[in-house]
Amino acid sequence: MTTTVAETGIAARPVVRRRNRERLLALDGLRGVAAFVVVLHHLMLIALPVSGPSGEPVPFTGWWWLERTPLKLLTAGREAVVVFFVLSGLVVVLPALKRVDFSWPGLIASRFVRLFLPAWAAIAFASLLLVVVPRVPQQVTGGSWLARQVPHDWTWPTLVGQWSLMIGGVPQNNVLWTLRWELAFSLVLPAFVVLAALLGRWWLPTGVLALGLAVAGTVGGIDALGYLPIFFLGTLIAVRLLSLERWSETRSARRVLAVVLPISAVVLVLEFLLAPVVPQGTDAAHAVRGIELLGAVGIVVCAAGATRFRTVLEGPVPQFLGRISFSLYLVHLPILATLAFLLGDWNWPVVGAIGVPLALLSGWGFYRLVEKPLHRVARRAKKNAARLVEDAVRAGRR
Template sequence: MDETTTPRPASSRLTALDGLRGLAAVIVVFHHAMYTNPDFPGTPGGGSAPVGSAMWWISYTPLKFMTAGVESVIVFFVLSGLVVTLPVVRHRGFDWVAYFPRRVVRLMVPVAASVLLAAAWVAAIPQISTQASGTWLSNSSTPNFSWEYIVKAVDLLGGDGQINNPLWSLRWELLFSLALPVFAVVAIAVRKWWIGGLVLACTLTWLGSRAGSGELEYLPAFFVGAVIAVRMDAVRNVADRINARWYRHPLWAALTVGSGLLLIAPWLFGPGIAQLPELGHALKGLVPLAAAGLVVAVLGWKPLRAVFESRPFQFAGTISFSLYLVHVPILIFSTYLFAGEPWFVPLLFGIPLAVAVSVAFTWLLEKRSHGWAKAAGVWASERYRAWFGREETALEAGRPAEEREGSRESAGHR
């Protein structure tokens, strides 16, 4: 990317990223919906599909993109790294005192509410799995529910999400949010050597996949998003130059399709990838890069950006966080509600119900959590300023009058 950057106001291009987040959330829902079928390839316990069957087509061809749930979570992580880091690099004097409580409230209020809602779904019907032990449904069911599960689920850092499976990813969201100063500083440090930063992130992801380390496998994706944030002006400038060329559409299409295929590359090798574990780990190491390619394509390719700015995708983006938080307990509840029916019947009830609940959750709670988070940040910032002001007054006691005035003026600028 070109080093020449032209500062410009925040672009509406970022609106398209809401649509991309919405698509990722829908894919995660489809992913878990298919997991209720123990024969779905990739499920815990080892699903399988005969070559040429419907399950094979949606698992080992480019159609896999629509059920690539884990890979879509990596897209979430890259998007979070981008949008959370961007204000830090855009605004001088970023208010860190306000940021931490604001971010924690923004994440934890919806999480806690989703846990209580999940507990209600779990308690509604006894979850005694009829599937073999080790399947996703059996592992995600809670036959002996008690209040301890609520406490464990809310504890993102040390608990577990037994009653609400997607909370595993919120642990990494919270850790990244708390470590944002480190991510931002390192991303700024590699601004001119951004290729090296992306190579480092992919290498750490590969090592994490190989060693079974969640920290190494997932946190680098946030860093990739942070690198895009510090390079945002360069990304836009390059996109503008590409869009002025005759080959713009083929180039953007190649980036979009190539990134999408790279995202699901391990699946395209078919079941035989299990016999090549090192190749599988290497391809997983490239997933954050594939997610970054999709993000850049959505930002830069005008026709694709228009798609993600359309109403259906924007609606999905609006409810994406709520949908992500509430859908799994509802799918499991629906599976037990329609026990004995073909595996797809509960989904015809559970998926629309999950969308309806997520709409209500968004408007009744998540939207309000934005206001509560902002208020928490303002309160913390005001308290800090009040404390800092008192300290400054005490220090000024023995200073000359003109020096005290200079100190007050400087404090006002801060």
């Protein structure tokens, strides 16, 4: 997504299978690219009120190219989050499918440590920036996204309430809303795995049903129905992953995937491409937004299959972004917002020139100092939780 996904082709030679690996490097790379897209998305939100059009962009202007063509892939932040959710549904499930003795309590304990502890550190980081660098409301356009969604002051009760990550939004770092759905998925994951395993043979109608539920949830404003099927589709891919890899290595599959990838990229941003004829905010636009999930699934399938797209995602830049993706996601918004309040949102090019490299550097530092050490804590939590549950079960049988 740092380049237009539609421009990526399919390899003419087979790619070595990785069926014995629980971790596909290409999926890490895709996650990293998606995280960088979210960074650019928030930069564009800062720029929009001062340099964007007041209504529909005039054809062939800069904003028209960015908002009404496949170049929207570069800044499609919400759509990048949909890709995150599909990826979570896939990669979190893989260890459970490969190990008979897999511990679900251990998974939940591990996920809590890996999700919530870095998030709490990110809230502390954002709050520190808010205290150290005073935010003057007059520095940003009134009524803009920055003025409405990013706080310029704080109170202890508000800060303490936000640490639950479950009560309303998280103004200090409002990208953290996604974590409540990541945790919800962890809690229902055993049921998702059973359903996907039972229905995996009928993957097409099952996938269509899940897509339909997601569309219904998006149109009806039912968040659980709109988001949880996204994770389930990732779980369905995980159950069918070996078959997908075998199929993707055939010559006919490479031709099919060469078409699937650009179509999926277009479908992923369909709401923006159709905005001139399907006004945003309408039920029809919400339905189109739900259908965009199909594009996210197609992109993940192409990344998991034996394609050149996978090879590109295994390159050094996507892999670096993938390594720091969660940390980058956690710290970038407070940095961009702080610079926008400090320099004024009318100086958004300077905010971007300073903020994007600084976010990357801070993401790397946060990964090294916070996230990576917590990986070890998460592994210990996983083992301890599994052992505690096992001991309790044995004690109950005596």
